[in-house]
Amino acid sequence: MSPVESFDHAVHSRPKRKLDDYAPNLDGDDDDAETSDLVSVRMRKDEPNAVHQSSDLSGPIVSDAAETSSAESRTTTRSRLQFFIRMLSEGNTIVIQANSNDTVKSIHERIQVMTGIPVMEQRLIYRGKQLQWEQSLAECSIQNDAGLQLVGRMRSTEHPQAWQVIDDMVGVICRLCKGELVQSSLKLIKSRMTEFFAMTPKDDNDLAIGYLQIFMYSSAPAALVMLYMSPMSGNKECADSSIRHFLNSCRNALPKNLHTQCAPIVLEFCKLLRKFTPEDTLYLACRSTLGSLLENFGGSLWEKIGVLRVTKYGDDVKGLVVIQDIxxxxxxxxxxxxxxxxxxxxxxxxxxxxxxxxxxxxxxxxxxxxxxxxxxxxxxxxxxxxxxxxxxxxxxxxxxxxxxxxxxxxxxxxxxxxxxxxxxxxxxxxxxxxxxxxxxxxxxxxxxxxxxxxxxxxxxxxxxxxxxxxxxxxxxxxxxxxxxxxxxxxxxxxxxxxxxxxxxxxxxxMMLPEVKEDYEELFEMLIDRSHLLAESFEYIGRADPEALHGGLFMEFKNEEATGPGVLREWFFLVCQALFNQQNALFVACPNDRRRFYPNPASKVDPMHLDYFSFSGRIIALALMHKVQVGVVFDRVFFLQLAGKYISLEDIRDADPRLYDSCKQILEMDAEFIDSDALGLTFVRDVEELGSRKIVELCPGGKCMVVNSKNREEYVNLLIRHQFVTSISEQATHFAKGFADILCNPRLQKFFFQSLELEDLDWMLFGSESAICVDDWKAHTEYNGYKETDPQIVWFWKVLL
Incomplete structure (x- = not known):
């Protein structure tokens, strides 16, 4: 037996809990209304296709087959009874269920939970005799289709109009279940349901809960499911359409903030319908609706359900109800x-x-x-x-x-x-x-x-x-x-x-926007080659980020060529200009002239931060359009964009001299470095705008001598100042520009964390190996052509 099958067997073999264990406390103390009502209780033993689910909202779903699987349970099988409780003076109708060996007192207690009528003020009458509390329903000789009456004082209820609407609806359902012919029954049920949702408050969450509780407390879900299982012609179809109307109304007639409050009702539909067959299409529709509520609201949804259903038992029960329900x-x-x-x-x-x-x-x-x-x-x-x-x-x-x-x-x-x-x-x-x-x-x-x-x-x-x-x-x-x-x-x-x-x-x-093919949605640019960088900055740097998410349409002034080829050329030329060291924005690595990181001295240009934001947008747009621009980032810049720590080994290409010096300091003999022969303190010489100045690496750094115990800290602070602190503004603005193009700007760091540096190299620069025509062919996208078209076949023959 698989773990799944094993679990299913275990869960379905558990005993049910009683309704009273989790019933909401609805005890009424309102003594203003002293009206006596006769409540007729219609009872019948379940037939094979009748509803086998009590009003218990929290117990595990237990199949009848599982309940009777053992010899012991077979000998104690109890007949199930269906109650239709009708408040005659106001037309209120409530549906409950019971077992034949339940006591009369337990029925009184359940009636109190559902109506608020105190147990001491209730009398159940059958065949002119009052039923005694200690008797079971079987001992009272309740027959199929027996009629009972409830005499008691009815409490004043909140939202009487909502109660009346739902009672009218349940009344129609009860008449249909008894085989009566009701003209336009489906229209009546749907209209009452629509009326109920229309009167439910939309801007008061607490008040709305009170209305939706009425739908549950009146046992409308149980009545609708009973109608669905009814053998009478047309009842199943009527119930199916009505329940689906409720599911749609939950989503369409109420604002999103109230969708969570419908979840207990949808859960009740699921639990009742699940008793018949997991393949039932109506059950699957209810399950999917409940699933969508969970998907949208997650854990807070189930906390709300717990509040509605187990208030009198305290907060510690909520989590338990969640697990057992779902x-x-x-x-x-x-x-x-x-x-x-x-x-x-x-x-x-x-x-x-x-x-x-x-x-x-x-x-x-x-x-x-x-x-x-x-x-x-x-x-x-x-x-x-x-x-x-x-x-x-x-x-x-x-x-x-x-x-x-x-x-x-x-x-x-x-x-x-x-x-x-x-x-x-x-x-x-x-x-x-x-x-x-x-x-x-x-x-x-x-x-x-x-x-x-x-x-x-x-x-x-x-x-x-x-x-x-x-x-x-x-x-x-x-x-x-x-x-x-x-x-x-x-x-x-x-x-x-x-x-x-x-x-x-x-x-x-997929973290970048998808390039649109509709030219009307593209961001159009007309650039003069002689002012390439300045005009490109005006277009891209000043644009609303949303305007760039659809894609770009590029055209050079006084030139007829347009299309993807021109756009690729523009990207390449703009990046070559941005990363040209004469513009002082980026510094090339001595060991690899393809690699760049921000220039700490870029502030010589008063607009340098704006241009770093522009650079971030250009690189992101190039990636979005799958254009290789011929430049790549040094590891220190890549790690800073990813929000990661920069170690000594990471600066090897960016600054070989600093790398060698730090390496030597860390490997020197401890006695030699403790002798202060190097004369080092926690400071760094910085050249800025043609002049040199001393910067402390930490507070009081001028007075801190580097020794064998603190040299590792000194190296780390030196690296941090050179490759993090001194270029933090530049990197921040580049990252902001890059984030402007992402679908979700908050994922900027995660974008770079998701890649290896070599991945980004391939995307921005491509492979340094010779072109593989077979690989090129395998990754070619055709626009307006098929791979088998003669022109495409000729093209690859020429290349091969």
Whole structure:
């Protein structure tokens, strides 16, 4: 039995909790209304297709088959009864459920929870006799379709109009369930629902909660599901359309800040419908709606649900309710994914996990992980197996362990799936086959969720990355084919050892805007070659960043040529001018004249910081347009843009003399350097605007003599001043200009952290090796042509 199957068996074999354990406290103390109402209670034993779900909003989903799986449970099977409680004077209708061996007193208590009528003021009448508290419903000889009456004082309720609207709707549903013919029933139910959403306050969150609670407390979800399961002709279709109308209204009739308050109701629909079949299309629609709420609001959503449902039990219960509510969905979806992954290995590879299942799995895992992290006594990463039950055993430890089992099961299957992808890639590499299997499309999303789960447990993150390192080739192929701009790829970019240059470039290119093909959306420039840098600065440096995100259209004055070739030439010429040392913006490395870093003395030009911002925009735009500009950054500049520490080895190319000097200081004999033979203190000579001055590397540096104990600190401060402090303004403005072009400016540092310096070299300069025509051909993009067109065939024949 797999971990997923094992968990499913364990969860579905647990006993249910009673409604009273988690029922909201609705006790009413309002004595103003002293009206007595007769409440008819219609009861019937469940038929095979009847609703098998109590009004308990928090217990685990337990199938009837699982409940009766053991000999003991088979002998104690209880008949389920459905209650229709009708408040005659105001037309209020409430639906509850009970077991035949429930006591009359428990029914009174549940009526109090739902209506606010104190237990002591209630009387249940059956066949003219009052039922006694200690009796069970079976002992009272309640028959199928028995009619009961409730005599009691009804409390004054808040929002009477909302109650009336929902009561009218539930009343129509009850009549349909009894087989009555109701004209335009679907229209009536939808109109009442629309009216209810229209009167729900839109600008008062607390008041809106009160309205939405009415929908739950009136048992409207249970009534609608009962209608859905009704054998009467047309009832199923009516209920299906009505429930879908509710799901749509949650999203469309209410502002986003109130969507969270609909989640408890949607959860109730899910739990009721899930009893019948996980394949039911209405259940899947409700599950997806609930998943979308989780996706949008995450952990705060489930805190709200906890507040609505377990207020009288205090804050410490909220997290427990979260796990118990959502884990059945996680288990169900994990089982489906496990089966679908197996199918994608053993059957046709175009068969794979459904997008909807993966999306819902992802959505439900977000609050589940947060709930686990919030458990008392849990310290991540969690050691599995957990301690034996006792003082240190965390609440819902079984679920925590089973999630670990789900991780292991899905990771094992993903490992095998990636192996199959690798086999197909090898076949394709030999000249057969094509990498075009829709079954692979969800693999990256599943891997991302497994990575998130792995961070919860000890040793699992190492297992996860070990698999991906072993399957690096198929992983990179999946990235190139299926990674989307709308996805978050940081989890992959943070671990560069599982990707290659092509896949990393593909991922970071999605951090830049996509170049538009529509010329009307492009930013147009007309440049005079004789004033290339100044006019380019005016266009690009002064432009609104958003205007540059669509792309560029470039034209030189008095020249007819336009198009991508002209744009590439312009990029190359502008970069050659910016990095020309005569302009004093950048300094070339002595050991590699292609490499540059900001000139500490650039302030000789009063506009130097504006030009650094302009330079950042130009480099980002060149990357965005996939243009190689013939210059690359020195390691010290690259590391500063990435926000990383600069070490002695990093300055080797930027300043060989300083590197050699620092190396010698660190390697000198301790006694020699302690003799102060070098005469060094914590200062540095700086040349600025033609004059030299002494700068302290730290407060009081002039008086601090370099010795064997502090020489390492001296070297670090010297490097920091030369390559961080002295060019911090220049680097900051360059980074700001670069960030202006990114889709998300806040990811500027992460952009450079995601690359190796050699990756950026390839993107800005290209390879120094001879051109490989085969590689060129393999990476050529055709616009208006196909690879088989005669002109393209002739072109490659000439080159080859």
């Amino acid at each position: 884990f059945p969905f996680v288990s169900e979806l994990a089982g489906r994914l496990s089966r679908d992954l197996t199918s994608s290995m053993e059957m046709v590879l175009s068969v794979g996990p459904l997008v909807s299942d993966v999306r819902d799995f992802t959505a439900f895992l977000v609050p589940l992980r947060k709930a686990i992290l919030g458990q008392v006594g849990i310290t991540c990463p969690i050691a599995v197996p957990l301690p034996k039950r006792g003082y240190n055993h965390p609440s819902h430890g079984d679920e925590i362990e089973y999630l670990h089992g789900i991780f292991r099961d899905l990771l094992m299957r993903m490992d095998k799936c990636l192996g199959k992808v690798e086999e197909r890639l090898n076949v394709r590499g030999s000249g057969d086959g094509e990498i075009n299997y829709s079954g692979w499309s969800q693999y990256l999303t599943i891997l991302k969720e497994l990575y998130a789960i792995s961070k919860l447990y000890q040793g699992t993150e190492e297992q996860f990355w070990k698999v991906l390192r072993r399957r690096k080739s198929p992983l990179c192929a999946l990235i190139l084919r299926y990674a989307k701009r709308s996805d978050d790829h940081r989890w992959l970019l943070e671990h560069k050892d599982v990707t290659n240059f092509e896949s990393r470039r593909h991922l970071i290119m």
